Amino acid sequence: MVDANKKVAVVTGAGQGIGRAIALRLAKDGFAIGSLDFNTVTAKETVALIEAAGGKALAVSVDVSKREEVISAVDQVVAKFGRLDVMINNAGLGPTTPLEDITPEIYHKVFDVNVGGVYWGIQAALKHFKARKPAKTGDIVGKIINASSQAGQVGNPDLAVYGATKFAVRGITQTAARDLAKLGVTVNAYCPGIVRTPMMENIAKKVADENKQSLEWGLQQWAKTVTLGRISEPEDVAACVSYLAGPDSDYMTGQALIIDGGMVFN
Ligand SMILES: NC(=O)C1=CN([C@@H]2O[C@H](COP(=O)(O)OP(=O)(O)OC[C@H]3O[C@@H](n4cnc5c(N)ncnc54)[C@H](O)[C@@H]3O)[C@@H](O)[C@H]2O)C=CC1
Numbered sequence: 001m002v003d004a005n006k007k008v009a010v011v012t013g014a015g016q017g018i019g020r021a022i023a024l025r026l027a028k029d030g031f032a033i034g035s036l037d038f039n040t041v042t043a044k045e046t047v048a049l050i051e052a053a054g055g056k057a058l059a060v061s062v063d064v065s066k067r068e069e070v071i072s073a074v075d076q077v078v079a080k081f082g083r084l085d086v087m088i089n090n091a092g093l094g095p096t097t098p099l100e101d102i103t104p105e106i107y108h109k110v111f112d113v114n115v116g117g118v119y120w121g122i123q124a125a126l127k128h129f130k131a132r133k134p135a136k137t138g139d140i141v142g143k144i145i146n147a148s149s150q151a152g153q154v155g156n157p158d159l160a161v162y163g164a165t166k167f168a169v170r171g172i173t174q175t176a177a178r179d180l181a182k183l184g185v186t187v188n189a190y191c192p193g194i195v196r197t198p199m200m201e202n203i204a205k206k207v208a209d210e211n212k213q214s215l216e217w218g219l220q221q222w223a224k225t226v227t228l229g230r231i232s233e234p235e236d237v238a239a240c241v242s243y244l245a246g247p248d249s250d251y252m253t254g255q256a257l258i259i260d261g262g263m264v265f266n
């Protein structure tokens, strides 16, 4: 159990990339962290990094596409740290899927993770938020922050499945914000541009290989196509999520913050 006023955040997909950056940043902000990931090894590595910096964290193995696993994982974090303040539904899959290559298996798998994981994360968090009574009307008892994308704002080449899930996350965020406001729960999303992570590198590798160019060239091509050419770092996204998780954003709900200002909407 942590001291009573130490806030607690759960991050899904905390084993690498943007999720790890968010977990490290929120730990630096003073949160105890639930580091949830399909990959137990990397989830534990994130915990080790947080503890080495003097923070508190718990790794829990989870497949966010499985509702009961998500509920159980969040319960384990609350059992350890005594409370839940922020739920960050970050875990996702980002395959490149030319329209004619989409199969029912790909469709179900990506939607089950990217969209189902958000539903189950919201439900898992709500269970604990509803147990808290706002001291006065308008007080915030919990925050939900979901991972959308620039690809959830405009159609990206070859990302018809992935992009559809990110459009869906924006819709879920707006509906949940309306439905949960009366409980004192805010719901927002972050919409990064091109961020240097294993997911984005896998996507960029396709265009790089097709053009016999380097991975960096592929990332740049993507950045020029969907933004004004900037490749962000996971820490840039974590800074935005730190704002959404902190008290300065208590007034905000239902927003889908576009992180990479250099957005180009065709
Ligand atoms: N990298 C980018 O350029 C952008 C990423 N995003 C979004 O940010 C989020 C994080 O993306 P990245 O860090 O780039 O991805 P990543 O692929 O580098 O890391 C994703 C993490 O989620 C975990 N994960 C995957 N499926 C899971 C499941 N079923 N259950 C639990 N954990 C699971 C993976 O093990 C991994 O640790 C995703 O939702 C992605 O859609 C949004 C815009 C841009």
Ligand SMILES: CC(=O)C(C)=O
Binding pocket: 094, 148, 149, 150, 151, 156, 192, 193, 194, 199, 200, 203
């Ligand atoms: C992976 C992603 O969200 C992109 C290409 O914006």
